[in-house]
Amino acid sequence: MFGLANPQRFMAFTRPLVPLLWAAAGVLLALGAWFSFTAPEDYQQGDTVRIMFVHVPAATLGLGAYAALGVSSFFALVFRHALADAAARAAALPGAAFTLLALITGSLWGKPMWGTWWVWDARLTSVFILFLFYLGYMALRAAIDDEARAARSAAVLGLVGLINLPIVRFSVDWWNTLHQRASLIRADGPSIDGAFLPALLTMMAAYGALFLALWITGIRTEVDRRRVVAARARAAAGA
Amino acid sequence: MSALTQLIRREITGAWQGGGGPLMACGFLACAAVLPPLASDAGPGALVEAALPITWLALALASLLSLERLFERDLDDGSLDLLSLGPAPLEAVVLIKALAHFLANGAPLALAAPVCAVSLGAPAGAAPMILLAALIAGLGFTLTGTLGAALALGARRGGLLIAVTVLPLLIPPLIFGAAATAQAAGGGDFGPALILLIAYTLFALALTPLAGAAAVRAAQG
Numbered sequence: 001m002f003g004l005a006n007p008q009r010f011m012a013f014t015r016p017l018v019p020l021l022w023a024a025a026g027v028l029l030a031l032g033a034w035f036s037f038t039a040p041e042d043y044q045q046g047d048t049v050r051i052m053f054v055h056v057p058a059a060t061l062g063l064g065a066y067a068a069l070g071v072s073s074f075f076a077l078v079f080r081h082a083l084a085d086a087a088a089r090a091a092a093l094p095g096a097a098f099t100l101l102a103l104i105t106g107s108l109w110g111k112p113m114w115g116t117w118w119v120w121d122a123r124l125t126s127v128f129i130l131f132l133f134y135l136g137y138m139a140l141r142a143a144i145d146d147e148a149r150a151a152r153s154a155a156v157l158g159l160v161g162l163i164n165l166p167i168v169r170f171s172v173d174w175w176n177t178l179h180q181r182a183s184l185i186r187a188d189g190p191s192i193d194g195a196f197l198p199a200l201l202t203m204m205a206a207y208g209a210l211f212l213a214l215w216i217t218g219i220r221t222e223v224d225r226r227r228v229v230a231a232r233a234r235a236a237a238g239a
Numbered sequence: 240m241s242a243l244t245q246l247i248r249r250e251i252t253g254a255w256q257g258g259g260g261p262l263m264a265c266g267f268l269a270c271a272a273v274l275p276p277l278a279s280d281a282g283p284g285a286l287v288e289a290a291l292p293i294t295w296l297a298l299a300l301a302s303l304l305s306l307e308r309l310f311e312r313d314l315d316d317g318s319l320d321l322l323s324l325g326p327a328p329l330e331a332v333v334l335i336k337a338l339a340h341f342l343a344n345g346a347p348l349a350l351a352a353p354v355c356a357v358s359l360g361a362p363a364g365a366a367p368m369i370l371l372a373a374l375i376a377g378l379g380f381t382l383t384g385t386l387g388a389a390l391a392l393g394a395r396r397g398g399l400l401i402a403v404t405v406l407p408l409l410i411p412p413l414i415f416g417a418a419a420t421a422q423a424a425g426g427g428d429f430g431p432a433l434i435l436l437i438a439y440t441l442f443a444l445a446l447t448p449l450a451g452a453a454a455v456r457a458a459q460g
Contacts, residue, residue, distance in 0.1 A: 077453070129407050136404040143394035152457030153390045156450050157404060160386065163446070164408055167439065171411040 007083050007223050014216050021213035028206030035199035051109040053199050057207035059102035059127060065095025065211060066130060069137070070162030073155040082226075083219070085151045088158055089141065090218025094211055096134035102127060126169050133161045242326045243335070250339035254305075261347030264301055268348055271297035272355045287360035291369075291424065294356040295417045298373060299409050301348050302380035306405075307398040309336055309388040314458065323459065333451035337385035345377030361424055368423035372436060376416035379440035382447040383408045389451040392458035412439050 036053040069091040075084035106124065107117045118124065140157055144150035254260070275293045276286055313319040323329050352373040353366035361369070387405035391397045418432035 129410060132407040136407060139400055139403050140390060140394065143391070143396060143400050145395070146393065149393055149457055153392075153394075153454055156386075156454050156457070157390050160408070160446070160450055164411070167411045167442075168407075171414045171435070 010083055011220065011223060014220060018213065018217055018220065021209055021216065025206060025209035025213050028202055028209055032199060032203040032206045035202050039196055039199045048109055048112055049196065050199075051105050052196070053203045055102055055105040055109060056200060057204045058098045058105065060204065061207045061211050062095055062099030062102050062127065062130060064208075065091050065098060065215075066133065066162070066165065068215065069095060069158050073158035073162070076151065077155040077159060083223070085155065086219045086222035086226075087215070088155060089151075090215050090222055092134055092138050092141070094214040094218070096131060096138065098207070098211070099127060099131045099134060103131065129168050130165065133165070137161065243331060246322070246327060246332065246335050247339065250336055251342060254339045254343035260343055264304055264344045264348050265351045267304055268297050268301045268351050268355060271300060272359060276359070290356050290359035290361040291417060291420050293359055294352055294361070294369070295413055295420075297355065298348055298352055298377065298416075299380060299406070299413055302345060302377060302384055302409075303402055303405060304344060306340070306384045306388040306401050307391075309340055309385060310392050310455065310458075311388075311397060314392055319455065320459065323455070329452040329455060330448035333385060333389065333455065334448045337382050337447060337451075340385065341378055341381040345381045346374065349373035349377045356420075361420075365420060365424035368429060369420050372416045372419045372433065375433075375436050375440050376412045379412040379436070379443050380409055382440070382443035383412075386443075386447045386451050386454065389454035389458070392455065412436055415439060 032053065036050050039050065039053075041047055041049065069088050072084045072088035072091060075081050076088055103124075106127075110119070111117050137154055137158055141150050141154045144153060272293060275289065279285065279289075310319060313322065322332050325332075327335075349370060353369040356369050357363050357366055384401070384405050387401045387408070388397075390404060391400045394400050415432045415436035419429045419436060421427075422429035422432060
């Protein structure tokens with residue numbers, strides 16, 4: 001893992017990986033879409049059960065991207081890896097997009113099922129706060145002109161957000177929750193009907209591949225951008 | 240040690256002078272508390288229900304006041320560089336700045352909070368609990384806000400940025416504080432919420448000096 005912290009080696013390692021990840025994401029998304037539309041209707045929810053195939057992976061990835069952002073921030077702050085900072089930066093926008101997608105699809109599902117677009121329920125509120133954390137992180141990053149300073153300040157905020165997220169989670173859990181409990185990963189096996197598993201699992205894999213593709217492409221773009229900036233600075237110094 | 244006491248004295252006088260003092264904060268609290276009754280055309284009964292939430296909202300917003308000036312002025316005139324070179328570690332400087340801000344801003348707000356809540360219709364019996372919870376939560380607000388102010392150093396539009404980054408972090412103390420006072424007002428058991436509120440504030444007390452000092456060092460470059 002630390003071997004890949006060298007940007008040169010990282011770029012060489014990920015160059016063949018990026019098209020593979022994009023292809024995997026595309027194939028899995030197409031397959032997942034096929035499974036999603038051929039899955040039977042739920043006896044209670046009818047066609048709206050298909051929203052779950054977008055909603056659950058998006059919410060999972062929204063959380064997972066914040067974990068990636070926080071851990072990258074930790075490495076950027078403690079070990080001063082420039083690549084870790086690029087990784088934290090590249091995780092923010094896709095993570096925010098996934099979280100927003102989870103909020104929107106959840107609200108679309110909530111209208112016919114719960115009879116309301118939005119309730120201030122524990123799960124919904126904590127996901128919304130996660131979205132606010134992303135916004136704060138990106139706002140801080142964008143507001144400081146000096147890149148090195150912006151990177152370090154944003155890393156501290158990302159790390160604090162990572163610690164604070166479970167606290168937010170438990171504090172909002174104090175309210176009664178309308179959102180259903182976890183049904184996929186449980187000690188006694190999935191409680192979800194087997195007919196929906198292929199679609200859900202394929203979509204999970206598709207979203208995972210899509211996030212990895214977006215993330216690694218983002219990191220590579222950031223490394224390239226820094227090289228261009230450095231080359232320009234050298235050219236200007238030489239001229 | 241004398242360097243630390245000097246610093247405490249300097250920070251407290253700095254926080255009280257120049258319009259940053261308790262009068263301004265309490266004035267803001269009063270303004271924020273008077274707007275919801277005017278904006279709502281519901282009867283007085285609905286206002287009683289909302290008395291505690293309005294108080295907590297006003298407290299959280301008021302705690303953001305003058306955070307922008309906490310480090311910015313010292314960074315601009317170079318005293319922050321002197322402080323970081325001085326005998327006291329930067330962590331202690333950050334903590335002292337936070338405590339001075341609490342004394343000038345958070346503590347007076349906590350004193351005004353029961354008045355605000357009771358005048359909006361909360362039961363008078365809950366006033367001691369509101370004072371206690373507002374004191375503890377105010378310290379947590381200030382410590383978290385200090386971290387936000389340190390992070391926003393050198394940023395454009397610092398004040399707005401502090402609000403956007405700090406308010407999501409203030410959600411746990413807001414929930415616990417509001418729960419404790421609501422329980423006290425309803426005659427319920429306020430213990431668990433109060434203990435969690437204290438836990439949050441202690442957590443912020445441990446984290447803010449370290450993370451704040453790291454952020455200040457980042458801003459100094």
